[in-house]
Amino acid sequence: GAVVSQHPSWVICKSGTSVKIECRSLDFQATTMFWYRQFPKQSLMLMATSNEGSKATYEQGVEKDKFLINHASLTLSTLTVTSAHPEDSSFYICSARTSAGESETQYFGPGTRLLVL
Amino acid sequence: GQNIDQPTEMTATEGAIVQINCTYQTSGFNGLFWYQQHAGEAPTFLSYNVLDGLEEKGRFSSFLSRSKGYSYLLLKELQMKDSASYLCAVMDSNYQLIWGAGTKLIIKP
Numbered sequence: 462g463a464v465v466s467q468h469p470s471w472v473i474c475k476s477g478t479s480v481k482i483e484c485r486s487l488d489f490q491a492t493t494m495f496w497y498r499q500f501p502k503q504s505l506m507l508m509a510t511s512n513e514g515s516k517a518t519y520e521q522g523v524e525k526d527k528f529l530i531n532h533a534s535l536t537l538s539t540l541t542v543t544s545a546h547p548e549d550s551s552f553y554i555c556s557a558r559t560s561a562g563e564s565e566t567q568y569f570g571p572g573t574r575l576l577v578l
Numbered sequence: 579g580q581n582i583d584q585p586t587e588m589t590a591t592e593g594a595i596v597q598i599n600c601t602y603q604t605s606g607f608n609g610l611f612w613y614q615q616h617a618g619e620a621p622t623f624l625s626y627n628v629l630d631g632l633e634e635k636g637r638f639s640s641f642l643s644r645s646k647g648y649s650y651l652l653l654k655e656l657q658m659k660d661s662a663s664y665l666c667a668v669m670d671s672n673y674q675l676i677w678g679a680g681t682k683l684i685i686k687p
Contacts, residue, residue, distance in 0.1 A: 470674055497620060504622040505613070554675065567615075569667070571674035 463489045465557050467570040474545055475578055481541045482573045484555030490535035491557035495567070496528070499552045511538055545577045580604045582678035584666050589684045590656055598651045598664050598681045606671020612640050612651045613665040615680070621665055624651065653683075661685045 464487040474480050484494060493512050497505040509530050511517035517530035529541040538557075542549055556569045581603045590596040602610070609628040613621035627633055627642035627649060639652040653660055666678040 470672060495620075502623060502626050505620045507620040566679070568679075569665075569675070569677040571676065574673065 463487075463557075463559065463566070463568045465491075465555065465568045465570040467553075467555055467573050469573060470571065471574045471576075473576045473578065476546050477544055479541055479543045480545055480575060481539055482553055482555075482575075484538045484540070484557070484570055486536045486557040486559070486568070489557075489559045491538075491559055492535070493558040494532055494538040495556045495558070496530060496538075496540050497554045497556070499554055499572070505554060508540075542575065545575070547577045550575055550577045580670065580676050582666055582668060582676055584664075584678040584681045586679070587682045587684065589686060590653075592656055592658060592685055592687050594656050595652065595654050596656060596683065598653075598666075598683065600649045600651070600666035600678055602647050602649070602666070602668045602676070602678075604668045604670045604676050607644060608669040608671065608673055610640075610642055610649050611665075611667045611669070611675070612638075612649075613667065615663045615665060617662075624664075656685050658685050658687070 466485045468483045496508045499505050507520050508523045509517045509519045511530050511532040513532050513535050519525045532538040552572050554572045556567050558567045584600045611626050612624040614624050615621040625640035632641045637654045642649045663680040663682050665680045667675045
């Protein structure tokens with residue numbers, strides 16, 4: 462099946478630094494990519510939706526200047542957490558959606574754990 | 579390699595019971611999650627199993643057998659609103675989530 466990768470898997474950084482997380486669709490072209498945050502044993506919270514070559518659409522309450530999303534190609538989207546603070550510590554999960562005929566299937570990445578000290 | 583298997587699609591009748599199976603082969607195990615995802619929405623958390631046995635939560639129950647690499651999600655008294663995709667995900671030894679492709683559940687009146 463389709464594979465979505467994320468890099469890095471873990472990141473620990475100091476408060477005030479910026480962190481970039483990559484999401485790649487390895488064997489398919491993703492028309493749309495999604496970024497989620499997840500807190501322990503909770504539902505995934507959608508942060509933003511991005512389509513290749515256009516600006517991301519952010520969910521209400523998500524600061525677009527803090528969480529920069531770049532979707533430069535059909536296989537790569539990046540999320541940059543700018544000036545990270547301890548409250549940004551979370552599990553960030555991306556997913557990629559492909560259109561295949563009448564079906565649209567969403568594939569999830571393994572997640573990136575961010576710890577801001 | 580790591581692998582999660584679950585049926586692609588299942589159909590059931592309103593008011594009935596359905597069991598969605600999930601088998602896994604992963605490098606290490608730190609728990610198994612079930613999520614429900616309606617079309618166009620983010621996945622919502624249903625259950626988390628890390629020990630063997632059955633966990634019941636209202637109409638939904640989840641079972642885990644670590645020795646068999648097997649879990650199931652049991653939905654009782656099915657309602658039309660239960661029509662959704664159900665995702666099985668395992669957290670491996672690196673605390674990474676390995677996702678199944680999801681089971682599309684269709685409920686018929």
